[in-house]
Amino acid sequence: MTDLNSTVAPGTSQKYFNVVDTTGWEKITTxxxxxxxxxxxxxxxxxxxxxxxxxxxxxxxxxxGEDFAELIACHLAPMLGIASATVQLAIxxxxxxxxxxxxxxxxxxxxxxxxxxxxxxxxxxxYGDKFRKGHSLANIKKSLVGVLPPPSxxxxxxxTGFDAFAGMCLFDxxxxxxxxxxxxxxxxxxxxxxxxxxxxxxxVYDNASSLGFNLSEDRLKFMLEDSESYRVESWCAKAKAxxxxxxxxxxxRLGLVDAAEQALSLCTESGRKHWTDRLHTVDxxxxxxxxxxxxxxxxxxxxxxxxxxxxxxxxxxxxxTKLA
Numbered sequence: 001m002t003d004l005n006s007t008v009a010p011g012t013s014q015k016y017f018n019v020v021d022t023t024g025w026e027k028i029t030t031x032x033x034x035x036x037x038x039x040x041x042x043x044x045x046x047x048x049x050x051x052x053x054x055x056x057x058x059x060x061x062x063x064x065g066e067d068f069a070e071l072i073a074c075h076l077a078p079m080l081g082i083a084s085a086t087v088q089l090a091i092x093x094x095x096x097x098x099x100x101x102x103x104x105x106x107x108x109x110x111x112x113x114x115x116x117x118x119x120x121x122x123x124x125x126x127y128g129d130k131f132r133k134g135h136s137l138a139n140i141k142k143s144l145v146g147v148l149p150p151p152s153x154x155x156x157x158x159x160t161g162f163d164a165f166a167g168m169c170l171f172d173x174x175x176x177x178x179x180x181x182x183x184x185x186x187x188x189x190x191x192x193x194x195x196x197x198x199x200x201x202x203x204v205y206d207n208a209s210s211l212g213f214n215l216s217e218d219r220l221k222f223m224l225e226d227s228e229s230y231r232v233e234s235w236c237a238k239a240k241a242x243x244x245x246x247x248x249x250x251x252x253r254l255g256l257v258d259a260a261e262q263a264l265s266l267c268t269e270s271g272r273k274h275w276t277d278r279l280h281t282v283d284x285x286x287x288x289x290x291x292x293x294x295x296x297x298x299x300x301x302x303x304x305x306x307x308x309x310x311x312x313x314x315x316x317x318x319x320x321t322k323l324a
Contacts, residue, residue: 014293019295020089022090023092025044026042026047028040028042038053038055053099055096070087070100071087073204076287080167081275082154085205085206104202108191109191110186110187110202113187114127116186132244135182137169137259137266141162144162144201146161146199147162148198151188163271163274163275166267167275168185169262169263170279173256173259173315175207177210178256179208179242179243182243188201211305211309238255239255241255257316261322261323265323282313
């Protein structure tokens with residue numbers, strides 16, 4: 001468990017980009033084959049902290065970039081004012097992956113959206129439905145009434161839990177995360193009655209399905225052959241909020257930027273102003289430098305990430321201007 005006020009910020013020491021060998025760390029639990037989290041590990045310097053080791057996907061065709069995406073997202077998040085799980089590259093028993101620090105502070109229990117929605121007034125949510133029935137932004141807002149933002153100094157007083165969720169939608173649009181399903185967001189609930197413990201939205205976690213993590217090196221190079229970036233812009237425009245409820249009679253998926261716009265429109269006025277201000281103060285030069293600090297990342301993937309976060313930042317800034 002961790003104090004979320006210590007979220008890693010971009011531009012910090014190179015140590016945050018080094019690979020950590022966790023082979024000798026104590027295993028609290030080991031998940032079954034096929035589980036995304038393979039090991040829950042105790043921090044050797046502080047046994048009260050838990051880290052989740054997730055292995056990187058490698059198949060006969062390619063090495064996927066989930067670990068790079070997770071690490072970059074961890075450093076981009078605080079630039080937008082988003083509390084995020086702390087992530088480091090790791091290796092465990094010669095398997096590459098990442099470790100992600102548990103986002104549940106002491107005294108708070110993490111409840112995934114899949115369990116939160118049906119127990120907080122959302123009757124039409126159907127877990128596992130292929131059209132994501134009930135997993136809509138309107139329902140999420142309704143379920144988060146009375147919930148506060150994550151426990152972090154990044155969120156000013158007056159923001160609601162849904163305002164913070166809208167920020168997560170903006171973040172997903174920025175990093176092209178198409179996998180924010182109902183178990184990839186959560187609420188932190190007090191396990192004991194104590195005045196300082198409140199029901200809060202969780203910091204963001206599980207950002208691996210972003211930044212073109214599943215694009216091969218050949219595909220990346222092809223997209224970068226276009227000096228005007230039209231191919232990258234087209235790829236960004238096609239990114240969908242795959243895990244939100246489909247819309248219309250033909251069950252269309254919302255675009256990520258469309259979802260961000262809808263979430264902002266559902267915010268409080270102070271929430272919209274907050275995110276608009278944050279978006280227009282992002283240091284893009286600093287953001288683009290993050291990928292260049294990661295060992296083993298190819299030049300093609302670094303360049304692609306540079307272009308994606310540049311293109312998408314402009315797109316979501318335009319949305320904020322439209323709603324202002």
